[in-house]
Amino acid sequence: MRALCSLTIAEARRLLRERAVSARELTFAYLERIQQLEPSLHAFISVATELAIEMADAADRRIARGEDTPLLGVPIAIKDVLVTRDLRTTAGSRILENYVPTWDATVVSKLRAMGAVFLGKLNCDEFAMGSSTENSAFGVTRNPWRLDRVPGGSSGGSAVAVAADLCCAALGTDTGGSIRQPAALCGVTGLKNSYGRISRYGLIAFASSLDTVGALTKDALDAAIMLQALEGRDPNDSTSVSAPPVDVHAVEHAPEKLQGLRVGVPKEYFTAGIQDEVEEAVRAAIAQLEALGARVQEVSLPRTELGLAAYYIIAPAEASANLARFDGVKYGLRVTGNDLIDTYCRTRGAGFGAEVKRRIMLGTYALSAGYYDAYYVRAQKVRTLIKQDFEQAFAQVDILAAPVSPTTAFPIGSKTEDPLQMYLADVFTLPASLAGVCAISIPCGFDRLGLPIGLQLIGPAFGEQRVLQVARTYQMHTDFHLRKPNLDLSSLAS
């Protein structure tokens, strides 16, 4: 059973295709494991047991008819910021505690069409705002490598579910690092796609110009399979674009060597504040790339430092408008007050958590008359400069290699009182988000406590193919991605 749940998508599909295992068996294995581990980890907001079994049976019927899709019968879990028809979608917020959408996000309907099995909805920071999943209204998710540690965020539930083998792969979203950082902290593979490559339709918006949908998986090949399943221009998302589809076969059969690959190491990503073990592991990974034939050179992304400030203007500004719809009028929580304004205030006061309120206030302030030019317009200029940094870097190198997070998973509760410290957890992931480029986080080592460390490979916009191939090559020569946390049930009980 343990073996079943640790399968990659590619492996699971092979067994399903060969009828060595049925979707039902596979799904039951996951449901059982979820039942066992969920009380300790709390990766899910909703486990969709009945739906999962129903979908598994439907997948088995399709398999019996000889159908074959890359995800047919594969159990997947979905971050709870993606709307799912008839399946409660909370965005980790009290304000949507009982919200059941009438429709599917585009990525969700693509998975449905392919015959994936939905295991449930995954915990995350409220409206994807956070770096530790501690901002969820539905409780803290624990890092499977050490239960007193955060899993990262905001896609913490997704990272934990993949790391602890509670699903075969998970959907996440990345606005400033929300896929990469938890992937790094939980030791899984997480691809943040180029802005526009995957439809946002049905993603409950946090910061529309930064939000991306992607998957957290067990390895780079699975990341390619998920990208292929999810990508493509969507007429319902005007910001989506059509790019040449990813070549999964080319990722699967990536060259064993990296001859001719030019790897840039951005010096600004190795500054003070980075944990020694993280720097060591990332440098070792870069040395490994070099050993495989890559030409490594130092590059500069001089505006890296400004990324955090620009991000914390732009993202809250967009969020302040995106979250205005939660007013208690049409759906979700309503706390009736004495009049309309009072109802708005009480509803939002009770429905939103502290971090969401903080960002709404930040954003509202940044957009206010008299401050707009000094904050929002200026931040957009910085964003353009950061984009130029990446363009200049990619004129010299094919790919950038850097840390994902300055530290390994930090103790639960250690940063909740200090939002600025928490924001710093994303300092190496924000620039790629602002620039709209793609980046993957893959496991590259462990600290002395046994906590995973992630390597970030950043490619230009729509450069996923090369990023995935390099990640795949790296994973052919390393086994960090194969290591599993010790989730011995007896040890968890204590």
Added chain:
Amino acid sequence: MTEHETDYEVVIGMETHIELDTASKMFCACSAQCFGAEPNTHVCPVCLGMPGALPVINRRAVEYAMMVGLALNCQIARFTFWERKSYWYPDLPKGYQISQYQYPLCYDGWIDVDVRDVASGTWQEHAERRRIRIRRAHLEEDTGKLTHIGNFSYVDYNRSGVPLLEIVTEPDLRSANEAYAYLSALQQIVRYLGVGTADMEKGAMRCEPNMSLRPKGSHELGVKVEIKNLNSLRAVRDAIAYEIERQTRILRSGGSIQQVTLGWDEARGVTYIQREKESAHDYRYFPEPDLPPLQVDEAWLAEVRARVPELALARQDRYRRDFGLSAYDAVVLTADRAVADWFEAVVAALPNGPGRAKAAANWVQSELFRVMKSRGIPNSAVHTLPVKPAQLAELIMMVERGVINHHTAKHVFEAMCDSGADPQCIVEERGLAQVSDAAALRDVVEAVVAAHPQQVQQVLAGQEKVFGFLVGQAMKATRGKGNAQMIHALLREAIERQRA
């Protein structure tokens, strides 16, 4: 009073919202044709502001807006983007309205309007032509609609997301009549372009004048008031006229005007304070990240420009210049584009059309309008009548050539409106051709003269009215088909022969 009114001048700017008549809404596939529909039946996740929904631009709405902009002589932005306008209200499902702020799609235009005092009730052939500058016209989405019943408010989102064009003038209007003339011209343009009904009663056109008074000759603006909930053109004119009078009275007695938003009480014919002056609202505009910027290339613009027809005022000028029509005729004929097109098709089918345009105008305004009115066909649906413009032209020529007389022609036209048959066919089938045979008519006339000796003597004694009676008798004897001119001449001749 009138004498004093010259001490103050009113300065009016107009903000008008016009719903564009697209098949689907501005940002989703829901039908925009939702007037009168059951509440919340034309809705989807997008126009309800459901979490996760995203807008998609309706290209047709952009084209409609561009057409209005072009008709208003505006510049069309080649590059523009959408912005979010944030405010709270239950009829605004997303908590922001997608609108345009920094770069309106249309800007720096103008419109000429003919100002007449329509309130007087009598037609003025002379009008004053005024040019009203258009500051901007931008596209946005309409909101839902609130209904308050008892302690509850109900919201209907059918209208949410219907494309809305906001048109803002410079403060160029100087009287209630000018405001009226501007709005009717705007309404007519929207209808000519076929991009909206501009029906104020149904809320498809909503006007908010802002106005202030200042001493004549002054260049500074006075304290501004805004007037809302005006549901007809007349209400706009009446409300402005009322405010001019009220404010003039206050100013003349040394008082000052409060900066307020006013409502118009139609029944009582008075304005009332709706809202006291409030601190300027901060809408926190910023570029809409869910929509890419809008680029208008020359080819697209040219394609849209080709769809803008000649508008009413230009047609009126042309009718007067080329056809020699009166201002009245020109205004009536161009009131509706369908009628104007129909009329012009008649003129085009007439040999030397411009020379015969007056006859065509008479036929349209009398017979065509009468038939349509009696059949309950609105002017805009003139093309649904079976009769075609070329057939009326033919009929006009038949009268001119003396094939039938005018009296018969009216009946033939009626028959044409029923069946769509050609006038010749109707005339032949029914044997309605005019009798112009001199010998036959002479027999008829002689018989009439013989039968009415007394009336003949009266005519000879100078009682001309009686001559008409005798003409009528002769016409009756031809069953209305006699050539009236010939009957006149022959009758006169025969009567003269009776002079002793």
